[in-house]
Amino acid sequence: MRKINKPIITAAVVFPVCVSTVGNAAFRARLTACQALINAAEDEFDNKITKGQIHTIAIETLINGNVTNKELKKLYTGQMVAKPQGRVYYDKLISSAPNGLCPLCSHGEATTLDHYLPKTKFPRLSVVPVNLVPSCKDCNTGKLADCPSGPNDETLHPYYDDIENVKWLIADVNRTTPLTLTYRVSPHSTWSALLSARVASHLDCFNLNILYASQAARRLSGMKYNLERIFSSTEGTPGVKRYLEAEAVSNEQVNLNSWESVMYRTLSEDDWFCSGGFRSIAS
Ligand SMILES: [Zn+2]
Incomplete structure (x- = not known):
């Protein structure tokens, strides 16, 4: 596991850029109304990740009463991955991988972003940079558990954990x-x-x-x-x-x-x- 500096870009920047490329005005308005909840999810993640409390973050299916987890998942695939404006941030996060290697395994090529907490269960973290870790395809798709059930299950996070300087x-x-x-x-x-x-x-x-x-x-x-x-x-x-x-x-x-x-x-x-x-x- 390799340490990577925590991204400087935040949800306050990435979320509105992704939302701005949504074509449907009514959907865009519903998403825009979620901004404060997205920022709060980012703060909660940032607070809990170093304390072994990530497993206490609640699973959600509906945000702000009218945005579904599927819609926020689509915001990631449809706007952050597929649209040039969001892709800038997607590419920037991937490029932080040391020597282009996946920081999770230190072996595969970092060609994708892994959601530390899955977007289907934690939709507010769909496009939140601290939840998006450069990853190889195998690590991204081959994870045994998709979310931790207790503190001991919380896998290492390259933006927060640093175990590089000791032999383990x-x-x-x-x-x-x-x-x-x-x-x-x-x-x-x-x-x-x-x-x-x-x-x-x-x-x-x-x-x-x-x-x-x-x-x-x-x-x-x-x-x-x-x-x-x-x-x-x-x-x-x-x-x-x-x-x-x-x-x-x-x-x-x-x-x-x-x-x-x-x-x-x-x-x-x-x-x-x-x-x-x-x-x-x-x-
Ligand atoms: Zn990997």
């Missing part, structure tokens, strides 16, 4: 044939019980342990030949360790907790792997 992702080397890696969370000593639970929920919700294990398996196959070449030369086991260590250091400069950083670091410290265990990698 661990890989276990399974000495199976073929060799595999299993990823898991190792909560940092400075973390609260709530943060530890949320990081674990984040990995589960986006199936990141499965994603990371399969990516690692592919990368391992790709480097098997090279490891054998180094091991069989005069460099031997120390050479294999040096190669993996150098890759670990290089990847850690970018992201301490990427699946690549953790894979290379773990393997470089595994004597069994470096002294020939790598031959169990699938070809």
